[in-house]
Amino acid sequence: MIIEFEEKMLELIDARIETASDDELFAGGYLRGHISLSVAKCEEQEVADLEILKAHINESLEAAKSELSPADRIIVADLWNELQNA
Numbered sequence: 001m002i003i004e005f006e007e008k009m010l011e012l013i014d015a016r017i018e019t020a021s022d023d024e025l026f027a028g029g030y031l032r033g034h035i036s037l038s039v040a041k042c043e044e045q046e047v048a049d050l051e052i053l054k055a056h057i058n059e060s061l062e063a064a065k066s067e068l069s070p071a072d073r074i075i076v077a078d079l080w081n082e083l084q085n086a
Contacts, residue, residue: 002053006039009083026072027079034060054084 013028020028038056047053061080065073 001048001050002039002042005050005053006035008086009035012083012086023072023075024079027076030068030072030076031080031083034064 010032013032016024016028034057038053038060041056042048042053057080061076068076
């Protein structure tokens with residue numbers, strides 16, 4: 001179930017590439033990394049619960065927030081929220 005979620009998120013990000021703005025491309029690439037790392041963490045811990053995966057992604061984004069400007073954090077958060085609701 002986690003792998004399917006990762007595939008869906010990455011497909012949604014990839015589907016935007018042709019029409020995405022530079023900011024959206026950045027946010028998509030940034031999120032790809034956090035999603036994939038969080039999936040790997042769940043696999044390592046043998047976790048199959050999507051809510052735990054989403055919590056890991058949120059924690060990963062929160063831990064890395066100093067890497068981004070406030071404006072970029074908003075762009076990434078908006079895309080992450082949109083992907084979760086897709």
